[in-house]
Amino acid sequence: MEILIGLVIVIALLLLLGVEASLIIMGVLALMGLVIAATLAFFIYTAMTMIGSRRVKGNFKRFEKPEKGFSRAVYMTDEGELKNSFPNEMILKKRLYVPEKTVSLLVTHKGRAYDSYSRITVYVGLLLGTASVAMLVWILRYYFSMIWR
Numbered sequence: 001m002e003i004l005i006g007l008v009i010v011i012a013l014l015l016l017l018g019v020e021a022s023l024i025i026m027g028v029l030a031l032m033g034l035v036i037a038a039t040l041a042f043f044i045y046t047a048m049t050m051i052g053s054r055r056v057k058g059n060f061k062r063f064e065k066p067e068k069g070f071s072r073a074v075y076m077t078d079e080g081e082l083k084n085s086f087p088n089e090m091i092l093k094k095r096l097y098v099p100e101k102t103v104s105l106l107v108t109h110k111g112r113a114y115d116s117y118s119r120i121t122v123y124v125g126l127l128l129g130t131a132s133v134a135m136l137v138w139i140l141r142y143y144f145s146m147i148w149r
Helices: 002-016 021-051 116-147
Strands: 054-064 072-077 080-083 102-107
Touching: 002 021, 021 116, 054 080, 072 102, 102 116
Parallel strands: none
Antiparallel strands: 054 072, 054 102, 072 080
């Protein structure tokens, strides 16, 4: 919310200083592009780390809430306790994380674990991130062709 308020203040100042609206729109679109590209890069990196990981069976043990950050699931495996790399799901928490249910985890060489909900998040993030970048490139291409005719 603070970022949005800051952005509105900066845009208002730019308009007061006489900067053209088309340049402000271009700047906002470029900023959106950077955020979307960074998000897509995160999902690509996560997917690449999951490619070389091994499968391990485990049972949900508990939720762990670090001092800073989000709560995440901890799984008990033959190798010991493994912490999920992604925050746990907040909706349907009791239905998704059942202690008696054996789940398949992907474990990287650095010991990061990914449960099925994390994998779904990464796959959907890759799909939506790619579509967002493609749409933004299309919008920017159209916008630049309108400006520089």
